Amino acid sequence: MADEAWGFDTRVIHGGQQADPRTGAVVPPIYQVSTYKQDGVGGTRAGYEYSRSANPTRDALEANLASLEGGARGLAFASGLAAEDTLLRTICKPGDHVVIPGDAYGGTYRLFANVLERWGLDYTPVDQHELDEVRKAIRPTTTLIWCETPTNPLLNVADIAALAGIARDSDAKVVVDNTFASPALQQPLELGADVVVHSTTKYLGGHSDVVGGALITRDADLGERLAYHQNAMGGVSGPFDAWLVLRGIKTLAIRMQRHCDNAERVVAMLREHDAVIDVRYPDSNEVARKQMARFGGMVSFRARGGEQHALDICARTRIFTLAESLGGVESLIEHPGRMTHASAAGSTLEVPSDLVRLSVGIEDPKDLLADLRSALG
Numbered sequence: 001m002a003d004e005a006w007g008f009d010t011r012v013i014h015g016g017q018q019a020d021p022r023t024g025a026v027v028p029p030i031y032q033v034s035t036y037k038q039d040g041v042g043g044t045r046a047g048y049e050y051s052r053s054a055n056p057t058r059d060a061l062e063a064n065l066a067s068l069e070g071g072a073r074g075l076a077f078a079s080g081l082a083a084e085d086t087l088l089r090t091i092c093k094p095g096d097h098v099v100i101p102g103d104a105y106g107g108t109y110r111l112f113a114n115v116l117e118r119w120g121l122d123y124t125p126v127d128q129h130e131l132d133e134v135r136k137a138i139r140p141t142t143t144l145i146w147c148e149t150p151t152n153p154l155l156n157v158a159d160i161a162a163l164a165g166i167a168r169d170s171d172a173k174v175v176v177d178n179t180f181a182s183p184a185l186q187q188p189l190e191l192g193a194d195v196v197v198h199s200t201t202k203y204l205g206g207h208s209d210v211v212g213g214a215l216i217t218r219d220a221d222l223g224e225r226l227a228y229h230q231n232a233m234g235g236v237s238g239p240f241d242a243w244l245v246l247r248g249i250k251t252l253a254i255r256m257q258r259h260c261d262n263a264e265r266v267v268a269m270l271r272e273h274d275a276v277i278d279v280r281y282p283d284s285n286e287v288a289r290k291q292m293a294r295f296g297g298m299v300s301f302r303a304r305g306g307e308q309h310a311l312d313i314c315a316r317t318r319i320f321t322l323a324e325s326l327g328g329v330e331s332l333i334e335h336p337g338r339m340t341h342a343s344a345a346g347s348t349l350e351v352p353s354d355l356v357r358l359s360v361g362i363e364d365p366k367d368l369l370a371d372l373r374s375a376l377g
């Protein structure tokens with residue numbers, strides 16, 4: 001396909017896309033349909049028979065996802081976690097072992113700890129910026145290294161190419177959750193990963209109006225196996241949700257530039273501010289500088305004065321909306337210890353109680369800075 005030679009800013013709009021064959025509509029219609037008329041028994045038109053198995057709107061999104069990540073196959077799911085569950089129960093079998101990040105996304109950790117462990121999947125949380133720790137955690141039964149970079153909410157960075165090397169030496173696969181960076185800033189398949197995972201709820205959707213997930217594989221055979229499980233397990237994206245994600249992706253390249261511009265200004269202000277300690281943003285991390293084009297819209301910091309000060313800051317902003325999730329056009333603020341990461345209290349994933357996490361949106365940066373300054377007191 002010619003698409004592969006196109007620049008990223010062209011692929012977000014045209015990658016894997018064609019005008020609707022029947023009407024010429026320049027964006028895919030929402031094929032809100034469950035079943036398709038057959039011309040005689042077994043005589044499907046264009047292969048569509050039932051929308052869990054395939055749907056033209058979802059197909060358009062899946063082709064676009066493959067193009068964005070430079071993969072052989074894209075698959076769209078009802079949520080990021082549905083994508084993860086399908087992936088894990090396709091690649092792994094009971095008795096296998098997975099190395100996961102010491103500070104994995106809370107829902108990912110819960111899937112391993114409270115769902116898949118009972119199914120027979122073993123896992124070891126490891127700080128993946130320590131490559132020796134990763135090597136030590138590998139067992140003969142390790143089939144997967146699960147990587148998230150940058151991590152949530154501490155913005156730690158793992159070296160994708162190095163992890164892919166470790167995996168190759170031990171016949172394991174590397175999966176990268178690319179939700180925080182998005183394909184606009186980081187291309188894990190190019191760095192040697194086998195599969196990319198997304199919560200399309202976040203930057204790909206980009207407008208806080210849809211929940212969705214995605215898998216993109218480097219290899220067509222694994223893509224085919226995952227497609228089989230996608231249909232067999234049933235966690236598919238509905239046509240309207242697929243359409244919303246595809247619509248969101250068209251502005252991904254331009255939105256990410258603005259998210260990064262605004263985050264850089266917020267980071268510069270926070271680093272100078274007396275009420276703030278320990279601003280977390282991967283701009284000075286050597287590995288991040290090697291594998292990311294820019295450093296994204298997520299920023300965390302600790303409030304001088306402890307948890308109460310952190311809670312006060314979250315209560316005082318007016319443009320930064322107090323809410324979970326991230327990656328939308330609107331700026332959000334949250335207290336991970338009491339909100340997104342409350343379930344991690346007492347575990348290895350526990351986060352500092354004075355931590356505040358920002359998802360920096362694409363509003364006027366002057367307004368964002370003024371809002372934060374006034375909330376910091």
Ligand SMILES: *Cc1c(COP(=O)(O)O)cnc(C)c1O
Nearest residue numbers: 079080081105107179199201212
């Ligand atoms: C939100 C998120 C998920 C889970 O995705 P859902 O769409 O909420 O199921 C997984 N990984 C990361 C990094 C996330 O931020």
